[in-house]
Amino acid sequence: MSAHVIRSRGASGVVLAALALTALADCSTGGAPSPAPRPAGPVAGGTLVVGSPTDVDSWNEYLARQSFSAKILGLLYLRLAREVDGPHGGRDFEPGLAESWTFSADGRELTFRLRTADWSDGTRVTAEDVRFSWRAQTSPEVAWAGAAAKAAIRDVEVVDPRTVRFWFDRPYPFALADAVDGGILPEHVYGAVPFGEWRTHDWTQAARVTSGPFVLEEHDPAAEIRLARNPRYLAAPLPRLDRVVVRIVPDMGNLVTQTLSGAIDLVEGVPPRDAARVAAAPGVAIRAFDFPNYDYVGWNEERAPLGDAEIRRALTLAIDRRALVDEVLYGYGRVAAGPIPSAAWGFDADLEPWPYDPERARAILSARGFRPRPSDGMLERDGHPFSITLATNVGNEVRAACAVKIQAQLRRVGVAVDVLPPMEMRAFVSRNMAGDFDAYVGGWTFTSGRAELRTLFGSGSIPPDGFDVVRYRSAEVDALLDRADAAADSGTLRDAVRAVARRIHDDQPYTFLFETRRLAAVRDRVRGLRFDVPGDSLARLDEVWLAAVE
Amino acid sequence: MGRYALRRLAVAVPLALAAATLVFALLETAPGSPADLWLGDRPLPPEVRARLEHAYGFDRPAPERYLRWLEAVCLHGELGWSSLRSMPVSRAIGIALPPTLLLGGAALLIHLALGLALGMWSASRRRRGREAVSLAAVVLYALPTFWLGLMAILLLAVAVPLFPPSSMASVGAEDWGTLRRAADVAWHAALPAIVLGAGSAAGLARFVRSGVLESMGQEFVRAARARGLARRQVLRAHVLRTALLPVVTLLGLSVPVLVSGSLVVEVVFAWPGMGRLTYDAIRAHDVPLVLGATLLATALVVVGNLAADLATAAVDPRVRLGRGAGGRT
Numbered sequence: 001m002s003a004h005v006i007r008s009r010g011a012s013g014v015v016l017a018a019l020a021l022t023a024l025a026d027c028s029t030g031g032a033p034s035p036a037p038r039p040a041g042p043v044a045g046g047t048l049v050v051g052s053p054t055d056v057d058s059w060n061e062y063l064a065r066q067s068f069s070a071k072i073l074g075l076l077y078l079r080l081a082r083e084v085d086g087p088h089g090g091r092d093f094e095p096g097l098a099e100s101w102t103f104s105a106d107g108r109e110l111t112f113r114l115r116t117a118d119w120s121d122g123t124r125v126t127a128e129d130v131r132f133s134w135r136a137q138t139s140p141e142v143a144w145a146g147a148a149a150k151a152a153i154r155d156v157e158v159v160d161p162r163t164v165r166f167w168f169d170r171p172y173p174f175a176l177a178d179a180v181d182g183g184i185l186p187e188h189v190y191g192a193v194p195f196g197e198w199r200t201h202d203w204t205q206a207a208r209v210t211s212g213p214f215v216l217e218e219h220d221p222a223a224e225i226r227l228a229r230n231p232r233y234l235a236a237p238l239p240r241l242d243r244v245v246v247r248i249v250p251d252m253g254n255l256v257t258q259t260l261s262g263a264i265d266l267v268e269g270v271p272p273r274d275a276a277r278v279a280a281a282p283g284v285a286i287r288a289f290d291f292p293n294y295d296y297v298g299w300n301e302e303r304a305p306l307g308d309a310e311i312r313r314a315l316t317l318a319i320d321r322r323a324l325v326d327e328v329l330y331g332y333g334r335v336a337a338g339p340i341p342s343a344a345w346g347f348d349a350d351l352e353p354w355p356y357d358p359e360r361a362r363a364i365l366s367a368r369g370f371r372p373r374p375s376d377g378m379l380e381r382d383g384h385p386f387s388i389t390l391a392t393n394v395g396n397e398v399r400a401a402c403a404v405k406i407q408a409q410l411r412r413v414g415v416a417v418d419v420l421p422p423m424e425m426r427a428f429v430s431r432n433m434a435g436d437f438d439a440y441v442g443g444w445t446f447t448s449g450r451a452e453l454r455t456l457f458g459s460g461s462i463p464p465d466g467f468d469v470v471r472y473r474s475a476e477v478d479a480l481l482d483r484a485d486a487a488a489d490s491g492t493l494r495d496a497v498r499a500v501a502r503r504i505h506d507d508q509p510y511t512f513l514f515e516t517r518r519l520a521a522v523r524d525r526v527r528g529l530r531f532d533v534p535g536d537s538l539a540r541l542d543e544v545w546l547a548a549v550e
Numbered sequence: 551m552g553r554y555a556l557r558r559l560a561v562a563v564p565l566a567l568a569a570a571t572l573v574f575a576l577l578e579t580a581p582g583s584p585a586d587l588w589l590g591d592r593p594l595p596p597e598v599r600a601r602l603e604h605a606y607g608f609d610r611p612a613p614e615r616y617l618r619w620l621e622a623v624c625l626h627g628e629l630g631w632s633s634l635r636s637m638p639v640s641r642a643i644g645i646a647l648p649p650t651l652l653l654g655g656a657a658l659l660i661h662l663a664l665g666l667a668l669g670m671w672s673a674s675r676r677r678r679g680r681e682a683v684s685l686a687a688v689v690l691y692a693l694p695t696f697w698l699g700l701m702a703i704l705l706l707a708v709a710v711p712l713f714p715p716s717s718m719a720s721v722g723a724e725d726w727g728t729l730r731r732a733a734d735v736a737w738h739a740a741l742p743a744i745v746l747g748a749g750s751a752a753g754l755a756r757f758v759r760s761g762v763l764e765s766m767g768q769e770f771v772r773a774a775r776a777r778g779l780a781r782r783q784v785l786r787a788h789v790l791r792t793a794l795l796p797v798v799t800l801l802g803l804s805v806p807v808l809v810s811g812s813l814v815v816e817v818v819f820a821w822p823g824m825g826r827l828t829y830d831a832i833r834a835h836d837v838p839l840v841l842g843a844t845l846l847a848t849a850l851v852v853v854g855n856l857a858a859d860l861a862t863a864a865v866d867p868r869v870r871l872g873r874g875a876g877g878r879t
Contacts, residue, residue, distance in 0.1 A: 173780065
């Protein structure tokens, strides 16, 4: 937790305080402390080697699609402020390019005061850069995937070179979070290229003019990225590192091997099955951290008998989700209760996951008319067997393993499951969007820290109008979502989204399986690394230093 | 021969375009939108997704996108823009080509040296020795390259750390002198080159062995021996020349592999070459990049075949090329 947290003033101060204090029970970040002895204090210098299976796909944040690209670009371009884990499991904001911010009394104006900061080429960072970045974020020609966060921002006004004001259509609890979403770009560099030409422009040179702790030194595609210390970084003498080198190695097994041999200092995304081996190795520790995600089984409500909420609840009761966490995630996860993950805003700690209770599941299915066949004990109703197909996407061994285990668990209550071979992602999504499935194992990650509810469960979001691929329809949920959209304060919003979560928990359009914890292998010499910026494990590299332990 | 070569090269143009068309059609048969690959597990509001699909042209009909690409290639000589690498396709290929040529060249040397040596050695052994080498060659040839690569890493980079497990250079190598950097690249290339070269050398060894054995039984060999020539002299001056004719053809056919890169080896060893570029492009549905790589690979198949024919004609007096020559005999 940063000690430099500034709270906004004015009317929204209450909103922010409420946001910060929102309880996110058991949302711990960071993992077991490194076993190596702590040296006297931080030292400057050295090269940190980070391993990654993916490369940066664009040096322009608003064109990049890989989440890894966003993390690297986050080291180059500061935001106005940054959302971080707050006290009591809540969220807070710490200053970035802005030193302070104030809401107007009606909550429709948000004014930022910028810090005195320079781009790495010596040009002063101004409010014009902020306005330019907003124009880029909302440009249809740029087509930024995160543009939805800016939908309520009507205009961005340059008050003076160090003051910029955001005008909102309406007051709402996420106004600050949405305003600061996305890095601020240098207009004198990026503005030289019209938005219409952004997608076919090489941004490698532009990434050498930054405001963050590092500047791009060199990028050998598919091989290596070298970031050098930005001497004009506003938090000087940070960063402590002279250089960050990212080694691009497509195979995670190879990355883990190189970390164990000492060639790589930090790699994120270690498969749970490798965690024990890595943790047992000398000089390396496993750090686990939360991010807003869950995996689930989606039931097609238009396929009988899955349209019956009682039947779906029975299926959930028959699936041992704790066993999946233990056996597939090796304990690095938690059973999910509902559509709002524990690391997302609005999480309701009082909402308990359905228990594993195959006896109750059998009783429900029996009450719904399903009887075991004398020949093999499998269930049937009116001569029709209870038989479903279960699909998942290729390239995710956790989901493939889950599908097989779920097949065995449902068989124990008499439901026959035919697990289909994992499908190529496009084919998988296309099939689901068309409604051509019984059930599938899928997952969602919410990079914004807010669980999507309308897009996934609103009656108006049935494909192609959204991602309600399970065809879930609930007038109660729709009304609650309308209430959430109209909420001007976080209390109303929290109540509405929690009511949605409870309704969905009851109806079980998904069987919520688990939330995965992300694992990073870190060499002992890496010190000062914190994982308190949601979804960004590299955000604190400016504070990292290297100890002479090896 | 010159006209023959020109005629063959001219065929490369329609052939490459036909191959690219086929690949485009195959890519388009995949259901769904490429945006699904980009977004993965992130649910996007429909309007943002629609805007993204429009900006990248995914909402345009496939024939229209193909004709635009074809127009850019034929009229402007441009291969399009790679969304995977965020650079022109020609530049992405230009960056990936040198590492592949380096690795392919090294592998080819190992392939030749090992294949020739093993083939000749086994041909000169008695029956049991021949069979042992033949069996070893078959086993080596049958082993999947990815498994061979992983085992090589496990044994020679982890258990006994003689070589680096992946990549093309050491961290910080950019600050070193030219000689040290060259040595560093050679050190990194050694293991993938051995895996790539040794696996295919097994096949070459069997070619050489059967060629040598076949030639040894020919009349001209017996005549040479009858004239009093030593066995080694006969082998070098008469047998090898005949036995190596198929090898010349094989070498020509190796050119496309040399330049297109070995997909598996480059992925296993994180080698930033053409094979990995193509693999990543297919996974990311980067159509212009896949088509660019296809054009290059097709052109190289034609050039490689032509080179094989020309080389065979040069070393084998029985072969005549060109109109009326009846092609290869």
